[in-house]
Amino acid sequence: MRAVVYEDVRTVGVHEVPDATLEAETDVLVRITSSALCGTDLHMYDGRTGASPGLVLGHEPLGVVEQVGSAVQTLRPGMRVVIPTHLFCGTCAMCSRGLSAACLRARAEGPGAAYGYAGMGPYRGAQADLLRVPWADANCVAVPGEPGDAYEDDFVLLADAFVTGWHAAATLAGVEPGDTVAVFGAGTIGLLSAYSALLRGARVVYCVDCVDARLDKAGEIGAVPIDFRRGDPVEQIRRDRARAGLPLGEEMLSGVDKVIDAVGFQARDREHPEQERPDQVVADAARLVNPTGAIGVAGVYPDRDLHPRPGATSHEDLVAPWGTLFGKGVAVRFGRTHDRRYTRLLRDLVVSGRARPGVIVTHHGSLTDAPELYRRFDRREDGVIKALLHP
Ligand SMILES: NC(=O)c1ccc[n+]([C@@H]2O[C@H](COP(=O)([O-])OP(=O)(O)OC[C@H]3O[C@@H](n4cnc5c(N)ncnc54)[C@H](O)[C@@H]3O)[C@@H](O)[C@H]2O)c1
């Protein structure tokens, strides 16, 4: 089969690799119809998070079941399925609590595993013709329709992007109806966090970034774009809140109730945008959040940055403004997405027409287009926000 393989820093290739096969009686093989590129793939592509040459990339698959192991009960060949990024056994102490991204059985070295992901277990990635799915009854979620139909782009985002956006809004930041919200980063995760916050009834959602196509997309989905090239985003948002007219007695609450970090450690330094400043977003979030508010951190902060950009720190001991956060009584939550918790709920919002996350998909290609799409996505050029490969 063909697969997208990490070769070296900023180089991927499309290689012939041995076919995925059934390895346990609880496995299925899925023929991939769509497989998305993700900001997390870029951390590996940029050599920042320790991918080894030969790694098959991809953790956002949608496809059709092709072969079924003898112990699989609920799936049969021909079923259309989406597969959550974090694979899990379904029965260990964490899975039985619904904490699938911390499964204790899927990876010997520690909690949680994922496809095509450095440090997250031996599982080959999904940017390929075929994918082996372990513990398939738990890991495959059936979706209606036919490959290539009008829902293809929506359903593939159920694997990671939409569930992560929802997790960031609902669980990490705890967005409630009527909240004011700011999302830092208008990549896929930021946009779908903003989209989820709006679905949950936020009264206003700001989206901060510096890339025109992404700011335009934020406006398109109903958020208020904030371009940090025009000045301090915290001041811009406070000004807009004041302009909107703060309710009587709430003049001191000119920030926002909930903030989402959808950028992570590769945040740009706003003073020197060509450089990185890994604590930039956390610093801005602490200034912007209202007293007793919450900050949800969906952006990745790895243990170690193996290849820091010029100006970035190489160590993980970032300084957080503890005094400000304590003084305001702000809750800060991190965490990988226990994706499987939300897959069915969000699928049903898509099927009922209440949610169309696929509006953020900008590019489509075949597997052979992967090297070029990675290159353009890495440079945030040609308006690439979310690219899908269709093997
Ligand atoms: N928690 C999870 O389970 C999970 C799942 C998927 C992705 N992620 C992580 O979420 C993050 C975002 O993913 P993505 O696919 O949207 O990535 P992306 O790289 O496409 O988007 C990040 C955006 O942040 C913007 N940005 C950079 N510095 C900024 C700053 N100082 N202020 C505001 N915006 C700034 C960039 O211009 C870019 O548009 C990544 O760290 C990714 O690894 C986490």
Ligand SMILES: [Zn+2]
């Ligand atoms: Zn992803």
Ligand SMILES: [Zn+2]
């Ligand atoms: Zn488990």
